[in-house]
Every structure is written in structure tokens, then in C-alpha cells.
Amino acid sequence: MKLDLLYVRPGGSGWGPVTELVQLTARLFDARIIEVDDVGEVSPLRKAASFLPRLARPTGRHLLVIASNPAVVAYMTHPRLWFPGYETTAVWIIDSFWTDRTPxxxxxxxxxxxxxxxxxxxxxxxxxxxxLPVDVLAWGADTSKFALSWEPRPTDLLRLGRQPDAWDDDEVTRTGAARHGLRFEGRPSMSHDPLVNQQNVREALLRSKMVLAFSNLVSPASYTHPTREYLTGRWMDALGAGCLVAGAAPAAARETLWNGSTLEISPVRRSEAWPVLVQAADSWNALDAVTRQLQARDRLDWRLRLLDACVMMGWPPPTLLTEQLDQTAI
Known part of the structure; x- marks a missing residue:
């Protein structure tokens, strides 16, 4: 099977996990990556091309579109879609809560x-x-990038990503943590390279016991959905590193995560949250952290999602994918 992988590169600095997904998929399937930049609304010509008929489908070549949001699926209207065309085409939308942006x-x-x-x-x-037939391939992580770690973790609490107002000032949080005997670490350093960002995040996570992460409904931003809450890559990466995720988990966590993976604290009253965080830090042990890492490998790895995609698309799973899944399960 020959696979083309279309990735529309989004702007912003938070797409490292998806960039890693694209690269992982390309390696596992020996796929050709077709990358284009998301520069906004597509041209009228591209829009008009979507109304062309689908021509005869050549056998053996397939297309997977990995889209940051529904609107960028419009970028698949490329001459390759017709000449030579594809036997099958699948679209995987990451921010699929934007149901009002369908091209x-x-x-x-x-x-x-x-x-x-x-x-x-x-x-x-x-x-x-x-x-269309619609199925869920939930958020995941490349858990193989997080070595099982039995080492002590010097950071009690790590800030990762957007936070509600009460937790958004790293110096205020650092001072509060110190007063309660906790070591706090602010957001990891940022780079224009999404893969460098991911490496910085992994290093910070592997030295941390807990990660602050809150649902978008209690930590809104201009780019988040105003009414629908959802998981993002920071939950997946944190659990891949064995961290306990402290904050307010979105409702989707009930289906994707498991008991013991999150710790609920107040998004608005730090005074109520500190005793809960102190108790969790004091009871931390390496066995629990490694257990979370193993559970993440068993539930969250991107390879599991890719295997499910193969089954639903009727694609033969590549040997490298099945071999790496066997290794992950050991």
C-alpha cells in the first residue's frame, strides 16, 4: 500500500504533538508527506474544484489528510486528488469541535x-x-518518546499551556507553591520549531510530579471553543510522562482517561487547591508514575489510533506499526 499524507501546517506554537503524529505516521507507513501552510481561506479556484467529479480510482494509492480544523480540509483540492487520484481517502480532524467550519x-x-x-x-x-462514515480517533501521544522513569522528580508542579486567571501568573503561583513547601516550574521555553517545543515539554514533564491543566471552559482564550470542552495534547503528553494532571478535566476525560490520571482542584480559589496539591506531592512515588506511563502506552499511543484507522479503512497495517505496538505492550 502506498500512502500520501497531507498535512496543512497551522500557525501558532501549540501544534508540536500533531507535527510528531504526522512524522510518526510517515515513518510507520513509509508515506509521502505533502505539507502546505495554512494561510487562511482557500482560493475561489480551490473551492470550485471541490464540485468536480471523482474520477476513476487507481488501486494501491491512498490519502490521509490530517487537518488541524475542518476548514483546512479545503486544501485537499489539489491536482493530485484527480490525477492520478486515490483509491481511498480519509480525513482526520484534530479540532473537530468546530463543526461550524465545514468546507x-x-x-x-x-x-x-x-x-x-x-x-x-x-x-x-x-x-x-x-x-460520511464517522468514527472517533481520539487524541493521543507518541508514548515511546517517554522512557519509563523511576527517578525522583524535583519539580512538584509544572505549568503547561493556558491557565485560568487565578493560575496564569507564574510568579504568583511560584510564590504560593513555595509557601506550601512545593517547587513550581513555569511554562517550558518556546521555539518557532514545533519539534523543539515538544522536546522542551518532554524534558520538563519527566522532571515533574504534577502538571497544571484546565478545561477550556474555565480557562478560555480567543482560539478556544466558547461552549464545548475538549482534551488536548498536553493531557496526553503529561500522562505519557507519568505525571498526575491537576486542574479541571473536560468531560471528554471520562471516556479517554482513567481513574487516577487527574486531580481536580479549584480553577479560581488557590487557597483551596494548595492543600490538595501538597497532599498529592507528599504521596507521590515512582511506582505510581510508571504505572501511569504504562497505562498511557496501553490507552493513548498514536499507534493504537493508526491501527484503528487501518481496520476501518481496510488498509493493511504496516509491519513496522504492528512491531512497534508489540514492543509498546511489553
Missing amino acids: SIMRGRPHIDHLFITDPGLEGEWHAQTN
Whole structure:
């Protein structure tokens, strides 16, 4: 099987986990990566091209589109879609909660065979919009990049990503942590290179016991959905490193995560949260951390999602994928 992998590179600095997913998929499937930059709305010509018919499908070549949000799926209207074309085409939308951003190529057109989304519970809504088979491939992580760590962790609490107002000032949080005998570490250093960002995040996570992460409904931003809450890559990476995720978990955590992976604390009253965090830090042990890492390997690894995609698309799983899944399970 020959696979083309279309990745529309989004702007911003938070897409390192998806960049790693794209590179992992390319390695496992020996796929050709076609990368384009998301520069906003596609041209009128691209929009019009979505109304062209799907021509005869050559056998043996397939297309997987990994899209940061639904709107960028419009970028798949490229001459390769018709010449030589693809036997099957699948689209995997990461921020699939944006159901109001569906381009015309996804609305009843013949160019897509299967739609994958990351958000459980939205399958029916997406099917109603697209008339496509819809399944969930939830957020994940490349857990193989996190070595099992039995070492002591010097950082009690790590800030990762956006935070509600009460937790957004790292110096205020650092001072509060010190007053309660905890060592706090602010956000990892940032780079324009998403892969460097991911390496910085991994190093910070592997020296941390707990990670601060809150649902978007209690830590909103201009780029988050105002009413739908969802998991993101920071939960996956934190658990891949064996950290306990402290904050307010979104409802989706009930389906994707497990008991003992998160710790609920107040997003607005730090005075109520500190005793909970102190108790968790005092009771931390390496066995629990490694157990979380093993659970993440068993539940969250991207390879599991890719195997599910193969099954649903009728693609033969590549040997390297099955070998690495066997290694992960050991």
C-alpha cells in the first residue's frame, strides 16, 4: 500500500504533538508527506474544484489528510486528488469541535471516504453534515518518546499551556507553591520549531510530579471553543510522562482517561487547591508514575489510533506499526 499524507501546517506554537503524529505516521507507513501552510481561506479556484467529479480510482494509492480544523480540509483540492487520484481517502480532524467550519468539499461531495474526529459524541452531528462514515480517533501521544522513569522528580508542579486567571501568573503561583513547601516550574521555553517545543515539554514533564491543566471552559482564550470542552495534547503528553494532571478535566476525560490520571482542584480559589496539591506531592512515588506511563502506552499511543484507522479503512497495517505496538505492550 502506498500512502500520501497531507498535512496543512497551522500557525501558532501549540501544534508540536500533531507535527510528531504526522512524522510518526510517515515513518510507520513509509508515506509521502505533502505539507502546505495554512494561510487562511482557500482560493475561489480551490473551492470550485471541490464540485468536480471523482474520477476513476487507481488501486494501491491512498490519502490521509490530517487537518488541524475542518476548514483546512479545503486544501485537499489539489491536482493530485484527480490525477492520478486515490483509491481511498480519509480525513482526520484534530479540532473537530468546530463543526461550524465545514468546507464544501466535505458536504456531500464524493472525494472523501471516511471521516475521523477526536471528539467523542460528535459523530452524529458530523455525519448529518457530511453524509460520511464517522468514527472517533481520539487524541493521543507518541508514548515511546517517554522512557519509563523511576527517578525522583524535583519539580512538584509544572505549568503547561493556558491557565485560568487565578493560575496564569507564574510568579504568583511560584510564590504560593513555595509557601506550601512545593517547587513550581513555569511554562517550558518556546521555539518557532514545533519539534523543539515538544522536546522542551518532554524534558520538563519527566522532571515533574504534577502538571497544571484546565478545561477550556474555565480557562478560555480567543482560539478556544466558547461552549464545548475538549482534551488536548498536553493531557496526553503529561500522562505519557507519568505525571498526575491537576486542574479541571473536560468531560471528554471520562471516556479517554482513567481513574487516577487527574486531580481536580479549584480553577479560581488557590487557597483551596494548595492543600490538595501538597497532599498529592507528599504521596507521590515512582511506582505510581510508571504505572501511569504504562497505562498511557496501553490507552493513548498514536499507534493504537493508526491501527484503528487501518481496520476501518481496510488498509493493511504496516509491519513496522504492528512491531512497534508489540514492543509498546511489553
